[in-house]
Amino acid sequence: xxxxLIKFILSAGTLFIMFNIxxxxxxxxxxxxxxxxxxxxxxxxxxxxxxxMGMFHALAxxxxxxxxxxxxxxxANKFLFNIAPYLSVTFALVGFAxxxxxxxxxxxxxxxxxxxxNLNIALIFIFAMMSMxxxxxxxxxxxxxxxxAFLGGMRGAAQMIAYEIxxxxxxxxxxxxxNTIDMQALDRxxxxxxxxxxxxxWGIFVQPLSFLLFFTAATAETKRTPFDLPEGESEIxxxxxxxxxxxxxxxxxxxxxxxxxxxxxxxxxxxxGWQVPYLHADGFYFPWGGHMAMANLPVVILGVLSFFFKVAxxxxxxxxxxxxxxxxxxxxxxxxxxxILLPISLINIAVTAVVITLLGR
Amino acid sequence: MxxxxxxxxxxxxxxxxxxxxxxxxxxxxxEKIKGVDIEMGYLHRAFEKMCETVMYTQCFPYTDRLNYVxxxxxxxxxxxxxxxxxxxxxxxxxxxxRVIMSEISRVTDHLTCVGASAMELGAMxxxxxxxxxxxxxxxxxxxxxxxxxxxxxxxxxxxxxxLTKGFADKAFGKIADVRKVLIEADELLSRNxxxxxxxxxxxxxxxEDAIAxxxxxxxxRATGVAYDVRKSNPYLIYDKLDFEVPVGSTGDNLDRYxxxxxxxxxxxxxxxxxxxxxxxxxxxxxxxxxxIPAAQMVDRAKMGQTEDLIEDEVNLDPTxxxxxxxxxxxxxxxxKDVVLPAKENTYGNIEGLMNxxxxxxxxxxxxxxxxxxxxxxxxxxxxxxxxxxxxGRDHPWRVRVHPxxxxxxxxxxxxxxxxxxxxxxPTFGSVNMIAGELDR
Numbered sequence: 001x002x003x004x005l006i007k008f009i010l011s012a013g014t015l016f017i018m019f020n021i022x023x024x025x026x027x028x029x030x031x032x033x034x035x036x037x038x039x040x041x042x043x044x045x046x047x048x049x050x051x052x053m054g055m056f057h058a059l060a061x062x063x064x065x066x067x068x069x070x071x072x073x074x075x076a077n078k079f080l081f082n083i084a085p086y087l088s089v090t091f092a093l094v095g096f097a098x099x100x101x102x103x104x105x106x107x108x109x110x111x112x113x114x115x116x117x118n119l120n121i122a123l124i125f126i127f128a129m130m131s132m133x134x135x136x137x138x139x140x141x142x143x144x145x146x147x148x149a150f151l152g153g154m155r156g157a158a159q160m161i162a163y164e165i166x167x168x169x170x171x172x173x174x175x176x177x178x179n180t181i182d183m184q185a186l187d188r189x190x191x192x193x194x195x196x197x198x199x200x201x202w203g204i205f206v207q208p209l210s211f212l213l214f215f216t217a218a219t220a221e222t223k224r225t226p227f228d229l230p231e232g233e234s235e236i237x238x239x240x241x242x243x244x245x246x247x248x249x250x251x252x253x254x255x256x257x258x259x260x261x262x263x264x265x266x267x268x269x270x271x272x273g274w275q276v277p278y279l280h281a282d283g284f285y286f287p288w289g290g291h292m293a294m295a296n297l298p299v300v301i302l303g304v305l306s307f308f309f310k311v312a313x314x315x316x317x318x319x320x321x322x323x324x325x326x327x328x329x330x331x332x333x334x335x336x337x338x339x340i341l342l343p344i345s346l347i348n349i350a351v352t353a354v355v356i357t358l359l360g361r
Numbered sequence: 362m363x364x365x366x367x368x369x370x371x372x373x374x375x376x377x378x379x380x381x382x383x384x385x386x387x388x389x390x391x392e393k394i395k396g397v398d399i400e401m402g403y404l405h406r407a408f409e410k411m412c413e414t415v416m417y418t419q420c421f422p423y424t425d426r427l428n429y430v431x432x433x434x435x436x437x438x439x440x441x442x443x444x445x446x447x448x449x450x451x452x453x454x455x456x457x458x459r460v461i462m463s464e465i466s467r468v469t470d471h472l473t474c475v476g477a478s479a480m481e482l483g484a485m486x487x488x489x490x491x492x493x494x495x496x497x498x499x500x501x502x503x504x505x506x507x508x509x510x511x512x513x514x515x516x517x518x519x520x521x522x523x524l525t526k527g528f529a530d531k532a533f534g535k536i537a538d539v540r541k542v543l544i545e546a547d548e549l550l551s552r553n554x555x556x557x558x559x560x561x562x563x564x565x566x567x568x569e570d571a572i573a574x575x576x577x578x579x580x581x582r583a584t585g586v587a588y589d590v591r592k593s594n595p596y597l598i599y600d601k602l603d604f605e606v607p608v609g610s611t612g613d614n615l616d617r618y619x620x621x622x623x624x625x626x627x628x629x630x631x632x633x634x635x636x637x638x639x640x641x642x643x644x645x646x647x648x649x650x651x652x653i654p655a656a657q658m659v660d661r662a663k664m665g666q667t668e669d670l671i672e673d674e675v676n677l678d679p680t681x682x683x684x685x686x687x688x689x690x691x692x693x694x695x696x697k698d699v700v701l702p703a704k705e706n707t708y709g710n711i712e713g714l715m716n717x718x719x720x721x722x723x724x725x726x727x728x729x730x731x732x733x734x735x736x737x738x739x740x741x742x743x744x745x746x747x748x749x750x751x752x753g754r755d756h757p758w759r760v761r762v763h764p765x766x767x768x769x770x771x772x773x774x775x776x777x778x779x780x781x782x783x784x785x786x787p788t789f790g791s792v793n794m795i796a797g798e799l800d801r
Contacts, residue, residue, distance in 0.1 A: 037489040147370050151392070151782065225483045226555055234377045234481040235783050324549070326556050327483030329783045330392050 002110075011097065011116040018096045022256040025315065026058045029256075032316070033323045061249070068245035073145055076242065080143035085243065085250035088136025092257040095129040098122035099264050100184045102274045102304040104281075106296045114274075114304065115184055122183035123175070126265065127168060130221060134160040136254065137223075137230055141239035152239030155330055156223070156230035162337035163220040163227075169345035170213035173352045174203045174269050187273035191280070197287040200277050203270035207352070211270045213345045218262040219318060220337070223255060226325040229333060263314035264307075271310050274303035367395055370782070374403050378481055378786045381796030383770075385785070392782045397774040404800040412760040416726040417443050417517060420760070425511040427762065428798040430473050431466035431741045433502070436515035441596060442736040442747040443517045446729040447699060455519045455692040456597045457639040458505075461532075462514065463597075463738075464628040464635075465502060468539065469495045470741030470793070471579075471621045471628075478618070478790025479550060482559055487546050494542035497535045504528065517727060518700040519693030522684045529636045536629050543625060550618070560615035564776040564788030567612060574772035578743025578765050579620045580792065584612035590739035602634050617791040652676050658708040670709040677704060699727050726755035733759075740765050742793050766792065766799040 027042070031054065034041025042054035050056075072081055099122075102114030119125050134157060141153015175181055178189040192201040204211045220227040231238035240251045267273055278284050279302060283294035294302075328336070370387045373379035382403035388396035408427065412420045424435040437459050444451065476491030499509050504525055506514040514521050550556045566576075568584040581588055589606045591599040607623035609616025652674045661670060674685055686703035693700045701720055706713025719725045731753045737746035743765030750759040769792050776788050 033485070037486050038493055039489065147368060151370075228483065229783075232783065234483070235786050237377065323486050325484065326479065326550075326553065326559060327783075328555055329559055329781060331781065332555075332558050 006110075006112055007116070010112075010114070014096050014099075014101065014116045015093065017101075018093065018257065018260055021260050021311075021315075022253055023058050023062075024055075025256040025259065026061060026252075027055050028315070029319060029322075030054065030057065032319045036320070036323050062246075065246045065249040070245045070247060071242070073242045075145040077143040077145075080139045081242075082247075084136050084140035084143065085240075085247045085254070086136075087139065088133060088254035089250045089257065091129045091132040091136070092254045092261060095126045095261050096264070098125045098183055099261075099268060100187055100273055101307050102300050103187070105300045113184055114300065118184065120182045123171070123181040123186070126183075126261075127164075130258075130261070131160070131164050133254070133258065134164075136251070137239050140243065140251070141230075144239075144242040146242050148236045149239050149241045151236045152230045152232070152241070155232070155236075156239055158330075159220060159223075159227065159229055159333060159337075162334060163217045163341075166337055166341040166345055167214060167217035167221060169342065169349060170210050170217055171269060172345070172349045173207040173210035176349070176352050176356060177203075177206050183268055183273070187268060187275060190272040191275050193287070200272060200275065202272045202275070207270070207348075209344070209348050210352075211266075213341055213348065214269065215266065216341060217337075218266065219321065220333070222258045222262050222318070224259065224318065225322045226327050227333065228327055229330055232327065259315060259318055260311065263311045263318060266314050267307060267310035272306075273310075274307040276302050276306045279303070365390070372785065378789060380477060381794055381799070383794065383796060383799070387782070387785070389782055394777050394780055394782060394785065397777050399770055399773060401770060401796075402800050404796040406797075406801065408801040409760045409762065413757055416723070416755050417729070417757065418720070418727065420757070421513040421515065422511060425513055426797050427764065427801065428470070428740060428742070428745070428795045429510060430793075430795060431463075431470040432510070432512045433462040433466040433506075433514060434470075434738060434740050434745060436513065437463050437597075438736065438738040438740070438745050439747050440515045440517050441738060442734055442749050443727070443729065444694075445736050446732060446734045446749055446751055447517070447696075447727070448730075449518060449694050449696050449699060451519050451694045452691055453598070453640050454523075455694075457635050458520050458524060458692060459515060460597050460599065460602075461632055461635045461639075462502070462505070462520075464631045465498050467628045467741045468625050469498050469502075471625045472498075474741075474790070474793035475546070475618060475621050477793075478614075478787050479546075479556075481786040481790050482556065484549065484556070487549050490542050490546055490549075494539045497538050497542075501528075501532055501535055504531070516693070516700065518696055522681070523688035523692050532632065532636065536632060540626075540629065543622065547622065551622075557615060559784075560618055560787055561613060562611070563614045563780055563784045564617075564791060565611060565613045566772060566776050570775055571612065571772065574775075575768035576743065576772055577768070578740065579617055579624060580743065580769050582606065583609035583616035583620045585610050590737050590744050594737065596736075596738060598635075598638075601638065602631050604628075604631050604634075614787045614791045655704070655708055658705070662709045667710060670705075673705065673709070675705050675708055724755060728753060728755050737763070742766055742769070742795070742798075745798075762798075762801055764798040764801060766794050770794060770799060 030042045042057040043051060045054065045056040045060040047056055072078055097117040098115065098119050100113065100115035105112045105114055137156035137160070138153045141149045141156060178186050180186055180189065190200065190202050193199065194201050194205065199205055223230055240248055243251065278286050279299060281299065283299070284290070284292040368389045370389050371384065372387055373384040374382040384400040384403070386398040386400065387394055406426070408423055411423055420439060421436055424439045425432040427435045472491045472495045476488040480488035502512065503509050505522065505528065506512045566584060568586050571581045571584045572586065577588060585608050587606045587608045592606055604627045607620050607627065609620050654676045658670065658673065658675050661667070674687065677685065681704065684704060686705045689703035697716055702713040702716045707717040720727065729751045731751055733748070733750040735746055735748040737744045744763060745765055746763035748761040748763070749757050752758040773789070773792060777785060780788065
């Protein structure tokens with residue numbers, strides 16, 4: 001009973017936090033782009049005269065979308081048309097279940113892993129869920145009975161398949177080095193140190209190439225500029241062209257949730273997840289010999305903070321990329337995915353395998 | 362064998378990439394464009410017919426609405442055409458002012474074009490940087506003309522108002538700011554691999570085809586033909602200025618982008634040279650006479666108290682500032698049957714008032730001799746020509762515009778067919794189609 005309650009609190013908490021981060025991202029996106037473009041950005045919505053730097057715009061947007069008329073075009077497949085946005089959001093959110101947001105918390109002798117679902121195949125689960133997300137895009141495009149949406153759905157399907165494979169191949173290197181696909185174990189493994197204890201054994205330091213590949217493929221996965229072909233707002237408007245109201249909002253939300261998910265994955269796989277440099281289960285052990293003892297609770301809190309700090313950093317970076325680069329073209333995207341990224345990731349796997357064998361582990 | 366059918370896609374008239382209203386019916390094979398049918402005319406306002414119903418001076422507001430991104434060039438083109446018909450020459454200072462204003466407009470036009478095509482490729486930030494630069498220049502335009510969009514600044518025989526005090530310094534400051542933005546945009550785009558991949562070898566047109574279609578402007582120059590009206594048929598004072606005509610070689614989107622970027626730099630150079638060469642006018646604004654409000658001057662003149670009125674200067678509302686007697690002669694031709702008198706004369710003495718009425722009253726106005734005339738200027742998108750037939754009355758018998766966009770739009774299917782659907786956006790963006798000019 002107690003375990004069930006803890007699980008429930010953990011999953012509710014994860015969902016709540018991730019949902020809110022995604023909602024907040026609409027504001028972050030607006031403000032960050034405004035800063036980058038010499039603008040002021042959203043600053044009008046207010047509650048009792050409080051503006052909070054335009055943060056209420058996210059709230060106002062949701063209210064607007066909820067109160068808007070929902071339009072289903074004539075000739076659309078009503079069932080598929082209605083179910084598509086839910087598929088998009090659901091699969092994007094479910095992935096968070098397997099992301100560890102912190103280390104091992106000990107409460108009254110109970111050991112709790114701060115991870116909603118303690119799966120030993122967590123990584124594969126997340127990838128499966130991310131792949132399922134493409135159904136939302138494809139179904140929306142094909143069920144709308146609109147040529148623009150159709151083009152968007154087609155592009156979306158091709159893009160997701162092309163980059164899913166690269167993404168999978170890119171993290172193979174990490175899996176081989178750390179020898180696990182359990183996310184919590186992966187995080188713990190990154191708590192080791194190299195170079196005489198100075199350099200944390202994070203994914204980025206042992207597999208830099210794999211990180212670059214994963215970053216590119218994952219950006220493509222979020223369907224944002226420069227990979228926003230399924231949307232391509234100035235060319236084909238996008239697979240969601242016929243959607244209105246909150247159903248459109250759900251596609252938008254799914255995009256942002258995926259951004260958070262990808263940022264979380266990058267933090268977990270390549271930047272040690274909840275690891276803080278030199279922080280061990282009982283406090284800091286500095287490479288120059290210093291030691292600072294800490295209780296379990298502050299260590300765990302530091303870990304959680306470290307995880308969210310890394311996630312925020314990646315979100316910031318993804319946004320900066322999004323507001324800087326122009327968009328690829330369909331065939332250029334396919335070339336990049338199949339002819340450049342995939343071969344490099346395969347070579348990376350081979351080289352990693354050879355090195356690991358030679359090192360005799 | 363499987364049968365494939367091509368898909369018809371109706372792009373526009375309301376579509377994010379169709380700035381202005383135009384409709385393209387595309388025949389797609391997957392993403393490849395197999396056929397394009399361009400349908401224009403959504404913004405037809407009967408410009409030419411309207412001009413034939415009003416007096417010559419009243420045509421200027423209509424010309425503002427042709428290419429509304431660079432209205433001053435249209436103003437200048439129409440004024441030069443009527444002046445050629447009348448056979449008058451304008452003061453040197455007015456010529457320089459016209460050139461300065463034309464070149465500022467050319468830069469704003471190119472900024473809009475390059476920025477918009479970058480935005481449509483997804484580089485939203487570049488667009489906003491360029492709009493910021495355009496804002497700097499429009500502030501200059503606003504200071505002189507009092508308006509930003511529909512300017513109507515140029516008059517037959519001169520310009521409406523003289524430059525303000527300290528304008529040159531302000532302009533140099535703004536030019537430096539614009540240069541900074543151009544460098545920034547250049548850094549963001551010119552060596553950006555994605556941008557180059559999207560632009561290179563896309564929307565190609567050969568020099569022969571471009572000439573056959575009658576294409577002019579940056580679109581033609583990108584194919585390697587160095588045709589620029591400012592060089593081949595210099596008007597105003599362009600023969601005294603040192604500038605280059607940038608040309609491309611392949612006639613693709615990337616060349617058009619580079620030509621436009623280089624032309625902006627040349628235009629800024631022209632503006633700087635103009636400020637160095639411009640003959641002195643009374644921009645210092647020494648107010649030796651008594652300055653009285655316009656209404657007071659009119660009242661005194663009505664009551665016959667005209668003794669010292671000839672010495673006084675009138676204080677005008679902002680829309681007319683710069684057109685008082687002190688500035689009048691330096692910026693307007695000395696032709697009483699064409700140019701409105703200085704405001705002091707209109708308000709203060711009967712000769713000036715009658716002169717004014719003779720020019721603005723219906724049935725009087727400017728009456729050019731019988732004849733027909735064509736005069737081209739270099740618009741931002743190419744050769745902008747006005748053709749006017751006069752039958753000796755106060756309004757034109759026939760007006761015809763040669764809009765630079767029109768031949769380019771006719772040649773556009775040649776650029777588009779064979780490319781991909783996504784290439785429509787940069788190719789169409791590089792045309793810089795302005796519906797007001799295209800549909801007239």
